[in-house]
Amino acid sequence: MRVLHTSDWHVGRTFHGRDLLADQEQVLSGLADLVTTERVDVVVISGDLYDRAVPSGEAVEMCVRVLARVREAGAQIVVTPGNHDSAARVGAFAEFAAAGGLHLRTRICGLHEPVLLDDAHGPVAFYGIPYLEPDPARRALQSCGDVPGAGDVDARGHAAVLTEAMRRITTDLRARASQTRSVVLAHAFVTGGEPTESERTIAVGGVEQVPGSVFDGAHYVALGHLHGPQRLDEHLRYSGSPVAYSFSEARQRKSVWLVDLAESGLAGVERRELPVPRRLATVRATLDDLLAHEQYADLEEAYLSATLTDEVRPLEAMRRLQQRFPHAVHLEWEPDAGRATSTLRYSEAVRGRDDHTLARGFVADCRGSEPTTSEQELLSEALRSADVAEAAG
Template sequence: MVVVIVLHTSDWHLGRTFHGADLLAEQEAVLTYIAELVEREAVDVVVVAGDIYDRAVPSAEAVRVATTVLTRIRRAGAELVLTPGNHDSAARLGAFADFAAAGGLHLRATVAGIEEPVLLQDEHGPVAFYGLPYLEPEPSRHALGVPEARGHTGVLGEAMRRVRADLAGRPATRAVVLAHAFVTGGEPSESERTIAVGGVEQVPGSVFDGVDYVALGHLHGPQILAEHLRYSGSPLAYSFSEARQRKSVWLVDLDGDGLAGVRRHELPVPRPLAALSGELTALLTDPDHEQWREHFLSVTVTDRVRPVDAMRRLRERFPYAVHLDWRPEGGIPGAELKYGEAVRGRSDVEIARSFLDDCRGAAPNEREERLVHLALEAANRAEVAKL
């Protein structure tokens, strides 16, 4: 049986950093793998459901990676349908859309004509791809001509009403919708930017009824909300909360009757994430920790006294340590006190001494005590001079 194969991906976030570490090399590696997968699986269409870039004005290097990857996918034989997410600039992403469409790259970035699909053909007839850009509720309700619409549900509901109306005039047409939204039942990670309006950001899955498949973007974990309603998730982990997620894409099969099946294909992990905890000396010397050398690391040091220059020392062994916490065994004494309680009835010297103790878990030594006295005396003289 001949089927149309659609690869569903989203949330590339090209140009994003991970706790300050550049990710473009890792992003290009995993997206190149997707391009190779397109060729191996003879994918017909690749849909990218928003957040191609991490910011509205991407860097030149991020644009270079996007151009390189999209070219590889196109050369592998697939058409592409892209929509902007809440991180993208719809105007910038959609620039030269008509020109790009002639080469097989379909950029659906405007509210105007939102019900006009990209039409592709197979032996069973047409397949319509409706690309819904991220719809910011306030401007979108006016652009859609429904000023009474409220929130994400209102504007997406109107967009899908238009899609269904168009589809009703296309008999025997199978339909795929791309949307960037937080659908009820989805599980967020720590790396998504909130899209809440008036405290509400979720929309019910029923908004998308009436089509064969909905390719969702926005949430970074791969998720199945219904057989035809799925998040692909991001191709890389963008927070340590995603360390256990198995990043993947969906391969969607459409036959003459519609959705024939969906296959999950896991993606390689260019640089895994891990978390380590322990006293700094043990972290730096334990041979068992050598396995984490090439991982992005979140490290928690548990020394009773805050170690000096801990991150620099950690990076000498673990060059990809990107996050550091200090949580001494037994907790930080007095950490539960409110500021007013902590300073009430205490001299400036006592407060300064306590501050140092709280920050690093050890009281000042004799030399530091002298420096505290000198600093406070200088501050007092400066205050007197102002009088």
Template sequence: MRILHTSDWHIGRTFHGVDLLADQEQILGHIAAVVAERGVDVVVVPGDVYDRSIPSADAVAVCQRGFEAIRRAGAVIIATSGNHDSATRLGAGSAFTAAGGLHLLTRVSAVADPVVLRDDHGPVLFYGIPYLEPEITRAELGVPTARSHAEILDAAMSRVRADLDSREPGARSIVLAHAFVVGAEATGSERSISVGGVETVPASSFDGVDYVALGHLHSPQTLRTGVRYSGSPLPYSFGERTHRKAVLVVDVDQEGLRGVEQVDLPVVRGLSRITGTVEELLASDRYAAVEDDYVSAVLTDRQRPVDAMRTLRRRFPHAVHLEWQRPEGDDLLRYREKVHGRSDLDIARSFLTDVRDEPTDADIRWVEEALAAAARVGEVAAESARAETA
């Protein structure tokens, strides 16, 4: 049996305020093409199908068209819910969609109820473990004192292994899970609802199955030969701009896992960071190759440019982020040097000049009065403190 592992579609996500639905629909079409070209039997999606628990109507439509394209390409689909999905909403109608080849495994109580598919060598069991939040799932999994994700996942996997032991000999097993496994690296675009190390789980929690299709982290990673992240099909932060997005094609035979191949996905739109003055960024030939990318610009003009984003978009229509970085260096150190040995009035005069223009005589009188009032307040406070300690 041939399985395609993809995850973290995050349908409906925006990128610095830019709608990505067109990009997401395009990449789902590419995944469907891989299914057809490689003769894939099953596509597994371990969580974060949507980016929000209540996806927009447009996001739902894009996702449904993606599912339909994959089914037309010849594969059964098995998906679980992640920490971004609403398990209830994603799983709505799952009894009906399963009849059409879309299996939505979102119920914690059903972690030991696999989808059973068959090839020439017998059954292949697909167990779906949705994202398990300890506070919500520990009672349902029969571990009321559990506090960590590791304890909760161990309870779920105990049920999986018990069911697997009851099956006919030779059954192969695939587990879909949405979790942060120890040894993997986050990219920065995964939004976590936990802090510290309490969210992580050990790879050993998955012992006893042939392949573990992981979701949650956005870069392809191998924890063990049969424990892997496929990563997201699109980059969702500039920290992912160097990633090669991919899907994993997994083959199982009569003995279990036979091999895993990473199949790179095309770049729908590149991500680039560029640095320079507005004039340099608009004129330099060195940036010609990134004009159609999503662009994050660091501006080094001596003064903050006015309406810089609008100006940059004349050349980079997909510029989505910019920041101004003073060319002189560290702002804090430079500020200390500028104010050292100067009076409060001189500092205030310079501040007004920097943020507006040269202060008038009336402005200076207002500043002098404010400084005098602040000094009087300080003297009264000091006198009160001396009286209390006398």
């Protein structure tokens, strides 16, 4: 059996205020082509299908289109929710969806009940561990009743609830035929993994990291949560996100894992890189140099993070920068000579400008984009109120 390991789609996420739905659909739709060309039997999504617990209608519609293409290409789909998802919403109509080949494993009390799919060598059991926030998960595990293999559910922390989850899974697996192979989907921060700036912390209820030994007993563990593809052990891997969500991911090559299961278990894992709809780039220079020099021409179509080194902070820098680099989304000011000298000269740059222009420029510099018309009206109203209060003493 061949499994395609993916995670952290974060459908509906924005990038410094830019809508990424078109980029996401372009990349994720390509998974259907991989299913066809690589003869994939099962696609797994290990958490964070959506970026929000309540995704927008547009995000849901796009996700449905992508999942339908993958299913039409011939693969079964197994999904478990992450810390960004609402397990209840992702798992809605799970029984009906399973009839069409979409298996939604979202219930904590059902995490030891696998999706069983057969190949020429017998069954493969896919277990989905939804994201387990320690205290709510501990209470949910306690309420599950008489579950085979249930252990101590009074212990607290990420490692404790995941250990209990895996205890229930391995107990179920041991009760099955000896030739049953296993794939575990889990959304967690495993010790040894390297985070980026775009993951939301899961340090709730204690230390967020868990040891890889928690997952001993599974033939393959498809991890989600960290956005960089990485191998912690031959059978223990993060696929990473299919699209970059922070400039700390600019050097990553986004990819998925092709996992082959033979009669005795894991037979091999191969990496397949994903297309990049728009690359990320960072640059450090003065604003005038960025606007004038041909050496920066290759950055014009990239999502750009610019650090300006001008001695005096340029006014309306983002607006001017976007005239040449329309996809510039992030701006910082770090003068080479140091901020102390530059601050003394800032008064020269603002001399002769009215309060509204200064306030608008301040908002644009801090946020990286010009204030909207309604925001400018609010600024004007606030300044008028200040003038009235000052005149009244």
